[in-house]
Amino acid sequence: MTKILNLISLWxxxxxxxTVLTCGIIKKVPVYEEFTKGAKGGFQVAVKIIPYLVxxxxxxxxxRASGAxxxxxxLLAPVLAKFNIPADTLPLMIVRSLxxxxxxxxxxxxxxxxxxxxxxxxLAAIMLGSSETTFYVLAVYFGAVGISKxxxxxxxxxxxxxxxxxxxxxxxxxxFA
Amino acid sequence: MxxxxxxVRVFKKICFYAINNYMNYIFYFLIVISVVIGAVNGKLxxxxxxxxxGAELSVKVAISLIGxxxxxxxxxxxxxxxxxxxxxxxxxxxxxxxxxxxxxxDAPAIGDIAMNFTANAFGLANAATxxxxxxxxxxxxxxxxxxxASNSMCLFLGMNTAGFQLVPTTVLAILIGIGYKNPTEIIxxxxxxxxxxxxxxxxxxxxxQGFSVKKEVKNDENS
Numbered sequence: 001m002t003k004i005l006n007l008i009s010l011w012x013x014x015x016x017x018x019t020v021l022t023c024g025i026i027k028k029v030p031v032y033e034e035f036t037k038g039a040k041g042g043f044q045v046a047v048k049i050i051p052y053l054v055x056x057x058x059x060x061x062x063x064r065a066s067g068a069x070x071x072x073x074x075l076l077a078p079v080l081a082k083f084n085i086p087a088d089t090l091p092l093m094i095v096r097s098l099x100x101x102x103x104x105x106x107x108x109x110x111x112x113x114x115x116x117x118x119x120x121x122x123l124a125a126i127m128l129g130s131s132e133t134t135f136y137v138l139a140v141y142f143g144a145v146g147i148s149k150x151x152x153x154x155x156x157x158x159x160x161x162x163x164x165x166x167x168x169x170x171x172x173x174x175x176f177a
Numbered sequence: 178m179x180x181x182x183x184x185v186r187v188f189k190k191i192c193f194y195a196i197n198n199y200m201n202y203i204f205y206f207l208i209v210i211s212v213v214i215g216a217v218n219g220k221l222x223x224x225x226x227x228x229x230x231g232a233e234l235s236v237k238v239a240i241s242l243i244g245x246x247x248x249x250x251x252x253x254x255x256x257x258x259x260x261x262x263x264x265x266x267x268x269x270x271x272x273x274x275x276x277x278x279x280x281x282x283d284a285p286a287i288g289d290i291a292m293n294f295t296a297n298a299f300g301l302a303n304a305a306t307x308x309x310x311x312x313x314x315x316x317x318x319x320x321x322x323x324x325x326a327s328n329s330m331c332l333f334l335g336m337n338t339a340g341f342q343l344v345p346t347t348v349l350a351i352l353i354g355i356g357y358k359n360p361t362e363i364i365x366x367x368x369x370x371x372x373x374x375x376x377x378x379x380x381x382x383x384x385x386q387g388f389s390v391k392k393e394v395k396n397d398e399n400s
Contacts, residue, residue, distance in 0.1 A: 008299060012295070012299050013301060014305060016252075017252060019196050019261070020252050020255050020256045020259070020261060021252075022357055023256075023259040023260070023261055024255040024256075024258065024259040026259075027258075027259040027260065029255060029258045029259045031255050034251075034254045034255045034258050035251035035252065035254060036251065036388065037251075037254055037379065038250045038251040038252070038253055038254025038255070038257075039247035039248065039250055039251035039254075040221075040247075040250075041246075041247070041278070042242075042243050042244070042246035042247025042248070042307075043247065044242055045242070045246055045250075045307075045310055046239045046240060046242045046243040046246060046347065047239070047324070049239055049242075050236060050239045051244070052237065053235035053236075053238055053239055054231075054232050054235040054236070055204060056219035056226075056235075057206055057231045057232075057234055057235040058208065058228055058231035058232050058235065059208055059211070060231070061227040061228070061230060061231030062207070062208060062212070062224050062227050062231065063207050063210065063211045063225070064296040065211070065220060065223040065224045065226070065227035066210070066212070066214045066215035066218060066223070066224050067214060067215065067218040067220050068211065068214040068215075069212055071214060071218075072391040076313045078345075082220060085398065088192070097338075104351075105307075105345070105349065107348070108347050108351060111351060111352065111355050111357075112355060116352070116355050116356050116357040116358065117358060121352075121357070122363060124262065125345075125348050125352060125363045125367070126363055126367050126370055127370075128345070128347075128348050129235055129345025129347075129349075129363065129367040129371070130340065130342075130345070130347040130367045130370040130371035130374060131338075131339065131340045131371065131374060132268075132337065132339065132340025134332055134338040134340050136327055137334065137337050137338045138334060138338070139315065139317070140306065140309075140324065140335070141309055141310060141313050141333075141334055142313070142330075144310040144313055144314070145310075145313045145314055145316075145318075146323070146324070147319040147322055147323075147324060147325065147326050147330070147383070148198070149305075149322075149324055149325040149326060150199075150326050150331075151325065151326045151331055151385075151389070152382075152383070152389065153326055153330070153331040153334045153335065154199065154200065154203070154206070154336035154386040155381075156331060156332075156336070156338070156378055156382045156385060157334065157335060157338035157378070157379045159377070159378075159381050160335060160338060160339045160374045160375075160377055160378035160381065163371055163373065163377045164339070164371070164373065164374035166372065167369070167370045167373040168366075168370045170368055171369055172189050172366065173365045175366055
C-alpha cells in the first residue's frame with residue numbers, strides 16, 4: 001500500500017506536466033509563449049506576499065524567543081496529564097499552527113529524546129503529519145491577493161487544528177497506548 | 178432616555194468589530210506578550226534578535242518561492258489555454274457546486290482548487306502553493322470587497338490549513354532517519370486524523386458562512 005502511494009507521489013508531477021504540455025500541443029497552444037506569459041506572475045506574487053509574511057513570521061519568532069510557549073506548556077501540563085498526553089508533545093501542539101520549521105524542530109527533539117518507539121514520538125508524528133501551518137497558509141494565500149480582513153478564516157483554521165489535536169490524541173490512545 | 182437595548186446593541190457592534198478585525202488584535206497581542214514575557218524571563222535580548230532573524234526568514238521564504246511559483250504558473254497558463262482546467266472543473270462540479278455555492282459552478286477557480294487539492298493530497302507542497310494562489314486570484318475576481326475575504330476564500334483556506342495529505346512524507350523521512358522500526362504504522366492513523374480535521378474545517382466554514390449571512394441581513398434591517 002505504501003509502495004503504491006510512494007510510486008504515485010513520484011509519478012504525479014511528471015504525469016501532470018506531460019499531460020498539460022501534450023494537450024497544449026494537440027490543441028495548437030503556443031506552449032513556450034504561454035508558459036513564459038504565465039511564469040511572469042511568479043515574481044510579483046513573491047514580492048506581494050512579503051509584507052504579510054514579515055508581519056506573521058516576525059510576530060511568531062518573537063513569541064517563540066520570549067519563552068511564552070514553554071510557559072504555556074508548563075501551565076497546561078497538569079490538565080493534559082489527565083488525558084494521557086505526554087508533556088513533551090505540548091510545545092508541538094502549540095507551535096504546530098504557528099511555525100512550520102519550529103514544529104519540525106520540536107518533532108525532531110521529541111523523536112531523538114524519546115527514542116524511535118516511544119508513545120510521544122508516535123503521537124507527535126501523527127500530529128505533525130495531519131495538519132498544516134495555519135498562519136503561514138493564511139499569510140501566503142491572503143497576501144497574494146492583498147486581503148488583510150480575514151473574517152472567520154483564522155477561527156476555522158485554528159478550530160480545525162484543535163479538532164485535529166483531539167483526534168490525534170484519541171486515535172493514538174486507541175492504537176498505541 | 179436610551180432604551181435598555183442600547184447597551185446590548187453597542188456590545189453586539191463591538192463583538193462584530195472584534196470578529197471581523199481580529200487579525201489586528203492577534204498581531205498586537207503576539208508582540209505585547211512576547212515583549213512582556215521575554216522581559217520577565219530575562220530573554221528580552223533574544224526577542225529583539227528574533228525581529229531581525231524573523232524578518233530575514235520571511236524574505237528568504239518569499240524569494241525561495243519565486244522560481245517554483247513561476248514554473249507552475251507557466252504550466253497552469255498552458256493548462257488553462259488548452260482547456261484542461263475547464264475539464265477538471267466540470268468533472269468535480271457535482272461536489273464543488275455545493276461547497277463553493279457563491280461562485281459560478283463553471284468558474285476557473287474550481288479547476289485551480291482541484292489542482293491544489295491534488296498536489297496537497299500527494300504531499301507536493303511546492304506545487305500546491307502556486308495552484309492555491311492561482312485559485313485565490315480567481316476567487317478574488319468573484320469577490321465584491323477586494324480587501325475582505327469572501328466566504329469561498331475562507332472555506333478554501335480552511336481546507337488548506339487542515340492540511341489533508343495521503344502520505345506524510347516529511348514525517349516518515351524523519352522517523353526512518355532515527356531508526357523507527359515500522360514507520361508505515363503511522364500512515365493509517367495520520368490519514369484518519371487529517372480526514373477528521375479536513376471534514377470539520379469544511380463543516381465549520383459552512384457554519385460560519387451561515388452565521389455571517391444572517392448577521393448581514395440583521396445589519397441591513399438595523400440600518
